[in-house]
Amino acid sequence: MMRILHVAAELFPLLKTGGLADVVGALPLALGAGGADVRVLLPAFPAILAGTNVEGEVARFDSFAGPARLLFGKTADGVQLYLIDAPQCYDRPGNPYHDAEQRAYADNHLRFALLGWVAAQLAQGLDGFWRPAVVHAHDWHAGLAPAYLAAAGRPARSVITVHNLAYQGVFGAETFAGLALPAAFFDREGVEFHGNLSFLKAGLYFADHITTVSPSYAREITTAEQGCGLEGLLQARSGQLSGILNGVDEAVWHPATDALLPANYSSEKMAGKAKCKTALQHELGLDEQDEQPLFVVVSRLTEQKGLPLVLDVLPELLARGGQFALLGSGDAWLEEAFRQLAHAHPRQVAVKLGYNEALSHRLIAGGDVIMVPSRFEPCGLTQLYGLQYGTLPLVRRVGGLADTVSDVSLENLADDCATGFVFHDLSAADCLRAVRRVFALWSRAREWKSVRRRAMAQDVGWQASAEHYLALYQQLIS
Template structure:
């Protein structure tokens, strides 16, 4: 098949969250299966250095945005013989500090920025005369594309047989904007109704995508159930329930070439489940990297991720002192809300080398953290799938997670009578989290029991070789639906 993959962030061109890895790993896995994949993404500020080495296409396009047009410039990269990456550039929209927003919040013109992206992606395919079998969209930023395929681009020949899949990575980010942005879409006001775009008097991009996509997927089985509830779906539960027969759940995978402690070039010493000596060296190196005071004698716990309420910072921050009192050292890597940056820096200054902090995200350092830590804590308020817990298990780092979304699906809770691969807790409270931390530390003190847990975690398999064929099945179903629609 010819698959077009539309996403605002793709590693290594831009990364805000796990979508960047998803958008890198899945296309490569599909290519290894023999499919041809065109990834269409954005050129933004953090990718400018890389873009100097990319080839610029020899044409530009004027993209309609309301009554005017905006210029799109395109770059190309070919990371695999069956994968083309096209980057859409427009300095006015994307030459900014952040992809979606900055320290003051989301950009006020995000509706316009991602309408432009969606239409530029479709216009690029027309200019290249590429006729896809499937267009795989991701989250609200590309959720207008399934609607466009059935409206503005309905008569375009190259899209006549194109089917669409929308993957929901985070239903709580919906792309909701005031109704005065409606003309920017290029759509008639007839689509501003409760069945398409209208949402409590505003427009909702994700709602339109759910309604018009041929198929919908999300990234874990529990999350597929959670998005049917108002607490998680925030008003879209009815639309999702209406399209439930077209909804599938596919757990994310891990790229074995990238996340593999046996061959990882980023870590101090390689190791395997059968020989863990290298992990001890990685722990010592991580302690030096974060300037901790210990010599590896304490259990070392890590947090990697965005510093946001939904990632669990609201319950983690009040528990940090207690975790240290329990005997663990901590390393934290991430970025997010400024008040968490400030609070963590202040807390670190009082801990005499017991807590290391890196505000930001560095891929090489993330590998070192996974290899050097004994435990990874993910106290998420919500977590559609999660990738860090999958990476942690590959590196023999036991996850401590809240039992939500993909964390519940992928982590089997451990006890002395029921061996597992990590530690789970249910309630979104500091106390319940600390009880799980204490269970992990108690198990760590039992050397044989801990080594057995580490071995089970490292051999637990979540790979793209397992997940990609599931997406192909969805693509095939969507393509058959498109063909039958044309025959009718």
């Protein structure tokens, strides 16, 4: 049985700041269903520790980051976990990366280097304990794992998945000396990046294979436009770079079984979706009507997510009678702009700032259209949830959005393959054309229902993606 160790900083439902947690929570279960022996290595953040059934202690370390224990346990779903119990690193308030004032912790280089270092210790074997054949690191937090494996003579093969290339884990050069890596690794052919230490570059350089979370994003990050300064390295490693789409955890996200909804529904029995819309309108103080579409956004409020485009098109959207509801938090100016719109149009616009998992389910079920107009998007899970729930995605043709949504063009409608609304240019004018296509299709109820049925028929689960990962692991081991 193939032994796979995933290495990450968060895992749903124990701890989540974004889509990474959803992937790390679901992919191991899908790989396990495919016959692999999969375990996940995580920092023992308080929320992760509290949600784990700890069965015992595996090892103790005196590391460069201080003493640490390695614990073994399982989640309620049966995911097998190793937790790095180092209170001096992980037992603190705030989210995994920042304090309560959103300031990055000054010792993040130590906290996440420890994560990669322990992964390499497991790969080398701990007194005959479970030993992985492949170590799969996720994002910059685990980026040093392939470097520590390389320093140890590569006792396991390694994969790094880039969930978002824009976040690279860059620290001053002076931090390198305290991380127990060979001095020669601080080099252009290594972890050095413009005079600094880059965790993500370390992973990209030393991993045996690099994956991203969609085929289009794998191509895009080799260009200057989206390579974030790493396009040269990624071009050089293009033979070891591939894109595998994320999936949806259907045990958590499925309208027929979602316990967070006021009513369940399926593509064959859609009455529950109308009930979800009415309940959402009531909850948010919007006019309870079904004559016009309800657009929703569930997102971090950042430039990357294209939210300024939403602000640009909202006046016409509202003038046409549409409604709009948003859940998210982020840049202060975007929060304030959406808050002002809600104040000016209280019966058409609702804005909830912050993170609320249950409300995100109700928004996606109750909406008619989900907007994801990103500047760049490695994969995107929100549009996949929209497809699953019959809430048609309105997306920009980029990254994983381009790979998962087909526009309601005349030829796609004729071929019965349209699943949403796709625009190309990063401009308000092009986004507005997509909004107009929403209202045009909405006015033809039978065609709207046909597109919605096609959207809900898309296979967005993890099985196919898990099979791709298993094939990759087998290829690396062979």
